[in-house]
Amino acid sequence: EAQVTQNPRYLITVTGKKLTVTCSQNMNHEYMSWYRQDPGLGLRQIYYSMNVEVTDKGDVPEGYKVSRKEKRNFPLILESPSPNQTSLYFCASSPGPHRANTEAFFGQGTRLTVV
Amino acid sequence: SQQGEEDPQALSIQEGENATMNCSYKTSINNLQWYRQNSGRGLVHLILIRSNEREKHSGRLRVTLDTSKKSSSLLITASRAADTASYFCATAMNYGGSQGNLIFGKGTKLSVKP
Numbered sequence: 001e002a003q004v005t006q007n008p009r010y011l012i013t014v015t016g017k018k019l020t021v022t023c024s025q026n027m028n029h030e031y032m033s034w035y036r037q038d039p040g041l042g043l044r045q046i047y048y049s050m051n052v053e054v055t056d057k058g059d060v061p062e063g064y065k066v067s068r069k070e071k072r073n074f075p076l077i078l079e080s081p082s083p084n085q086t087s088l089y090f091c092a093s094s095p096g097p098h099r100a101n102t103e104a105f106f107g108q109g110t111r112l113t114v115v
Numbered sequence: 116s117q118q119g120e121e122d123p124q125a126l127s128i129q130e131g132e133n134a135t136m137n138c139s140y141k142t143s144i145n146n147l148q149w150y151r152q153n154s155g156r157g158l159v160h161l162i163l164i165r166s167n168e169r170e171k172h173s174g175r176l177r178v179t180l181d182t183s184k185k186s187s188s189l190l191i192t193a194s195r196a197a198d199t200a201s202y203f204c205a206t207a208m209n210y211g212g213s214q215g216n217l218i219f220g221k222g223t224k225l226s227v228k229p
Contacts, residue, residue, distance in 0.1 A: 035219075045216055090153065097144040098205075098217045101145070103160040104158070
């Protein structure tokens with residue numbers, strides 16, 4: 001089944017403790033993104049990747065890192081999480097950039113709480 | 116940077132009625148997409164309309180696009196309780212360095228009462 005898989009689905013952590021949220025897609029998509037969703041703010045893009053070893057900042061990249069060493073995986077790293085990073089996070093993939101009329105396939109989300 | 120803005124923010128209707136949601140955006144686009152999100156879950160793509168298209172249908176969904184007004188509407192006909200969800204428009208711009216990206220609005224929360 002074609003899917004985007006995020007892990008974990010739920011995570012409670014403490015301020016400053018490094019964490020990684022994994023994202024994997026099985027559709028051989030080139031383009032992958034991370035979003036955060038907050039009440040009243042909608043979805044905002046954190047980072048995106050056009051292909052292996054090609055990543056770039058989205059609208060809200062501060063406090064996050066990503067890597068794209070393999071086509072299928074795009075982990076989101078919080079080196080020193082803070083309470084303002086408490087949010088619902090989504091990974092998405094698509095065959096190519098959206099200007100090429102491609103749709104995004106979303107993972108089920110990771111609800112992160114930083115205390 | 117927020118591009119799309121949905122209207123209304125919330126909509127409550129009875130089963131069988133039609134639901135109309137609107138989306139306005141600010142800059143020139145390549146395409147506009149609509150997504151659905153069931154409570155706290157991942158978004159699901161519904162329909163994509165290109166900038167040179169004016170109307171598109173998919174099952175009970177009808178999407179229109181007016182590039183002169185920079186607006187789009189999503190119509191769900193004969194709504195069902197299972198249509199209860201949040202609906203988001205997302206735009207892909209056709210200029211600038213972020214041409215690959217989708218920019219989402221804040222969504223319309225639709226509630227369909229049985």
